[in-house]
Amino acid sequence: MARIELKGLGHRYAGADEDALRPTDLVCEHGETYALLGPSGCGKTTLLNAISGLIEPTSGRIRFDGIDVTERATRERNVAQVFQFPIIYDTMSVFDNLAFPLRNRGLAAAAVERRVREIAVFLDLEADLARRARRLSAGAKQRVSLGRGLVREDVAAILLDEPLTVVDGQSKGNLRRKLREVHSKLRPTVVYVTHDQSEALTVADRVVVMNAGRIVQVGTPRELFENPAHTFVARFIGNPGMNLVACELEDGRARVGGWHLDLPAGLAAAVPNGQPLTLGVRPERARLSRTEVRGAPRTKVTRVEDFGRHHIVSVRLAEVLFKVKLDDGPVPAIGDTSWLTLPPANVRLFAAEHAVS
């Protein structure tokens, strides 16, 4: 297992007039799981393929444990990669499919046998070992693909490119658990590409949020939730995302549509001059009160959504729909008057889209 270090890594596809991946620095520490999270086309798969050597980056260097591997072919990098759609070798049995990466590296037959059986047990493929792989269902095929990725014990890193896309609901949860299990047992360095934030947040130790070919923030799920570095992260992480509303600074407080809101201590002093400000609060952190709260914005409830376990109540604040997540207690009705309270400790400020701290 290796520490993966990317220095100024960038890529532009032939014929494109924009970088798919802008020059980027990233370090993936040995034995941790990283999720590359972002919307389609944000460059996450490009970044992954550059690590595995499937594409040759147009700029930058890649190091595994300090050794420059930028010029090395995929075969020599000793990485495992699992793709979005199952890739199986049609004419081979499940056993031969799983054994293929080991045999290609000249492992002794006995060792191949032992390792393939281990992985098959682990992925519930024991019963299918003798079957032709093409006869399996899509989900089982993807488990075979995954198995080929996990079967080698000496890989520098395991790279997963949206591996659960074709897997249906229940198996998805199972496989996700399996992946966590592999990780806690073997401690490989894992890079996991996904556009599904709940997948990223449950699988990864650290989440790398990407947008438009750039890394926007690297952090633990908690950090991304509590302290997004950019309004993109604020909006992208969380369901629904963070409430964001334009504001101005006045006497150390934020003014939003005529209301003055308290900020965390010392935050106002850190705000740079002359940049547009945005105030953000997570729907989970905002509160609604049916009785008047002094100084709190007085709002009207415009929408109530019932999600079973919780409600999302929207109120209008300075022409912006402000969402509040209610886990319990009475739920207001549309048209009710409510006072919106925002605990100062949970208020975030963004200057020109970047977090102020």
Next chain:
Amino acid sequence: MEKPRNERAWLLVLPVCLIVAFSAILPLMTVVNYSVQDIVSPEQRVFVGWEWFKDILRDPELQAAFVRQLVFSATVLAIELPLGLSIALCMPRSGWRASLITVLVGMPLLIPWNVVGTIWQVFARTDIGLGGAALHGLGLDYNYASHSLDAWLTVVAMDVWHWTPLVVLLCYGGLRAIPEAYYRAAAIDGASRWATFRHIELPKLTGVLTIGVLLRFMDSFVIYTEPFVLTGGGPGNSTTFLSQHLSTMAVGQFDLGRAAAFSLVYFLMILVVCYVFYNLMTRGERDDLAKPEGKV
């Protein structure tokens, strides 16, 4: 629920039935007619049963032509398929070079068959032909007009030149249809070039190779024009294949009864061989279809 029946639907099939009857069934029945009778003129004919069939199957010349035909078909298949596949594997994947090479490779397919024969007739001449003269220059005693083996080899070379491009184009198309992801997975799994070919490319090419084998078998088994133009079946009988033997019988000797009987046998041979080939080559796939899908 019962489906509504409308007998008028048969009318829609009628034109096709008529066309097939006039273009295929009636001519074939004429052949059948000739094969079981001895027809001198419409008024003078005798039913002879299996006589013609027994006669031709005992004909030593025809048996010799049959063996020559089998050896020839087997030889061109054994050369053209591996050669075509190898060329397809070496061709560039995309870009102007790929287009250029595809056009160049496909060129022989566009040349009319009798012209192919003429081209090779000139090419193989030892006095003015590039190929023949070159072989002579190398000190070989090559002469396709007088040496049987030389004539046979020249016909094989001509067929390979003419038809390998078909196999190349089929395989090239098949190779381009393999998704890039398979090659990526193979690279990740550390597969060698050979392993990639053996486990990814070859299985994915089974379909086009089946078509290639069938087309090349059928075509080579009924080859007529090119050897007829090049060697006229000689020297001796060395390049007289079945179709030429048949045409000599039917048109040259006007021996219609035997020719008709042999036409039917010829037709059945091709049908049977193609049926067997097809079943052998698609066996794996049909097994898969017959079995139910596995558990999730």
